[in-house]
Amino acid sequence: MPNLILNQLSDIELLQESCEVECKLAGGRDGCGAVPGDMWESYSAFANTRGGEILLGIKEKKGKFTLEGIKNPAPLVKNIWDTVNNTNKVSHNLLNEVDVSVITIAGKQLIRILVPRAPREVRPIFINGNPLAGSYVRRYEADQKCLPDTVSRMIAEREDIRDNRILEGYGLDDIDVESLRIYRQMFIDAKPQGHPFLEQDTAGFLRSIKAWRKDRKTQQEGLTLAGLVMFGTWDAIQDALPNYFVDYQEKDDSSHRWIDRVFPDGSWSGNIFDFYRKIFRKLTADFKIGFQLKDGQRIDDTPAHEAIREALVNMLAHADYTSDSPLFIEKHPDFIGFRNPGLMRVPVKDAIAGGDSLCRNPAIHQMFLNIGLSEKAGSGIPKIYSNSRSQNWQTPNLYEKDSPEQTLLELRMVNLVSEEMHSNLIELFGSSYNALSELKRSILITAATESWFNHERIFSLTSKHTRDITLALSQLVKGGYLASGGNHKGKVYHLKGVDVPTPDNDAGKGITFVSSPDLSQLSLFGENEEFDSKSPDLNVESPDFDSKSPDLNVENPDFDSKSPDFNIESPDLNEEKQLWQELLEIASPIRNGSYRAKRNDIEKVIIQLCEKSDQKYLGLADIAKLLGRNTDTLRKSYLSPMLKNQQLTLAYPTKPNHPNQGYKIKKGS
Structure with a gap:
């Protein structure tokens, strides 16, 4: 608050x-x-x-x-x-x-x-x-x-515990045998002096770790939600939780396309224990481990490993597995984002302070704790923050998203105090840079690494209050450290001498857009029913479609038949044609859907369209055409919120409502 x-x-x-x-x-x-x-x-x-x-x-x-x-x-x-x-x-x-x-x-x-x-x-x-x-x-x-x-x-959410629910009709046959075997071995490794649980048979062991439970009032017993999600087979998990999905993507910053992906594809169990084991290795594969000894044994663990492990376990233990949103992890060379369904049960600031824990799935958390893969309740988030500081990373960003309800944790593995960065900032701003507050130095670091940014961007990188950020930005502009452009909510900031793209300056003219055909050029695409005037995606009965919308008017000058973008003699025509067809295919479920698409589904498709467009921007009118939506509705109801959520970025940031505005994926979305 x-x-x-x-x-x-x-x-x-x-x-x-x-x-x-x-x-x-x-x-x-x-x-x-x-x-x-x-x-x-x-x-x-x-x-x-x-x-x-x-x-x-x-x-x-x-x-x-x-x-x-x-x-x-x-x-x-x-x-x-x-x-x-x-x-x-x-x-x-x-x-x-x-x-x-x-x-x-x-x-x-x-x-x-x-x-x-x-x-x-x-x-x-x-x-x-x-x-x-x-x-x-x-x-x-x-x-x-x-x-x-x-x-x-x-x-x-009023229930104290969500994962102890007994699943009627599920039993030992729904447990993945190999997952449980590996877990028991890790349990043995974590308890070298022995433990009473290890003397029990399978049913007894599952009962002891709360994967199996008996209700004393009803006498019902069976596999718990925690047990199924942690050790279940993919078929059983799908039957009990139809919307359950875990997804890991590693992306190449040069293309913004994934180069490695892990999701339940039938080749592995799909449960969260196996997901943890697969993903933790991928998340930490690039870490350089210094040679350390403790009691004569080499230590292959670092504060960076601990931060990633706590983030991954925290995600799995706090997720709402009944939600229709997936658990999603995205890795870049200098960024890892964790996104899990469900809002936090305590305010973000309390979670960061530590000590106050209301875990949504305490049995799952305890299962990870049993094998040494988590801190005690209430200490995981502070551990992530303290270990990030010890690595000189940017401060982690923990926040909630309301539509759909999700909790996001972003780790930005950028060394804030590298000698090179420090020297560059001193050279740029003089010795007065050292006297600035931590918030102002963080803002200038962002300015030195990004061509432009806005208030929302800084808010996503710091835990400071919005007023503190507003005041710091204003003082940095007055002090000559930054320049600004745009008005009110469209204001952006940048270093002096850096051109922010507009439709009229050189920086803006260098921006490339996805080229789209107009209705008079359909012959270039052959017989394509996507553009049939009677196609359902252009049906005037669509609740979001305005038959008089200028973005679909064949006389719109933006789609002039003489446009160089689709000149029939252009050598890039085939490539542009193929890209447009791929975009049409991605958007077809929304454009041709017979149902009123949910907000989450439309936002997912917008992200997919921007990802497919690679480094090019997608124009507002083109996105509207692809989705079969009115431009005003699309901008106000979808694109503007996605910009605020740092999912998209603008071609012309100082002119957010420009009719030729373009959108592109933002790293970490």
Whole structure:
């Protein structure tokens, strides 16, 4: 939850409405002040997401905030307390007395409401007595009503333990024999003095490690969810968890295509124990291990190995295996990203601080702990952070994504204090660089390694509050360290002398786009039903398709039949034709689908399209054509959120709404 400093008018000017801050004028019909009715939607949204602050008495216009004040705040404060304690209006009061306060700035009064994140035991927080109709979540700067599936997941998360559930109809035959054999051997290696569990038969051993359980009330017994996910066969896992999927991809930064991939393809069990053993070796294969001795034995483990191991085990122990999102790991030469389904059970800052653990799958975590592959509960995340510091890596980035609900951990294995980098920055900025704060130095390091960046990029690389980042960026610009371009939410930053691409400068003119044909050039593609005027992807009955949309108008100048991109004499025509056909095939499930595609499915296809386009940008109109979607809907509902999530990057960052804007995959998405 934010901790805004609000002492003077300049603090108001630095405000940004975000996933953690909501500003409302609260002027009332007579101008004397009134609690806005939609404020309680924000209360529900903040409580169900990550907490936040509601400020009453502030006006927002085109991204700028001004303090209007509330003439008589006392009645509003009373109304807030009366409403929040009325269970017919608000399902649960999360506020303490100090959470509602009146602040005076420049002679004007505003009301500040600190809404904490709701404990999972009382989520969802809803209004008007109906959880299905009155539950909200925070998405960027907006409150969005929860879908029924989201409400159901929140209610399911009230359970303390998720992986001890007995799976009816599953038994010892559903265990992969080789997986269990290797685990038992690793158990022996971790307990050299012997252990009572090792004297038991298979059923007894599984019961002791909580892979098998008997319910004393119902007398039902069988394989637990933990046991199946950890040691099960692929067929059994698929039957019990149809959406279960684990995926590892190693990518080449020069092409952004995967060069190595591991997923359940029928050649191995697909369970998470075998996934761990396969992936840990791949994640650490490139590490250079210094020769160390301890008690006469060589140590082939380093703080880097420990950080990766804890990250991998943490992912597997905290994942929501009932979700329809996959467990995904992406490796680059200097970056490893872990993405697992389900939000964290404790706030991110508490997880980083350590000591407070609410593991979603404690039995799975204990199974890894049994064989020495994890720290005790509550210490894994701090270990990742401390070991990253010892390696001089960038600070890890642990954060949550709300749609779909996922937890992401990013390890950026960039040495922040390398002699070369340090010397370059001193040469560039002078000795004053050493006197800057850690946050400002991190920003300048980003500026020295990336051609441009925005506020969201720095927010993704640091645990600092959004206001601290805004203030640091402003001071670096005023101090002459950085230059900026764009306005409000489209503002980007860069080193002086670095050209940020625009449609009119040399940097922008050097950008390459995927070339697409217009409707008058279909003969170049032969008989292609994809472009049939009666094709379902262009059906005017599609809820997202506007028959008058200019991006599909045959008279659109962007698709002139004389366009050099598809000149019939161009030697690159066949290559462009093949790429466009491949893009059409990727997008066909969305474009031709007879169902209303889910957001997650559309975002996945957009990522696939950008990956296939390699280093070229895909134009907004082309993405719309490929998906059969209206350009405005596509940009506002999908592309803009994906930019905020650092999944995509813009061709022209200072002009986000430019009609010829292009999009490309961002490393680590």
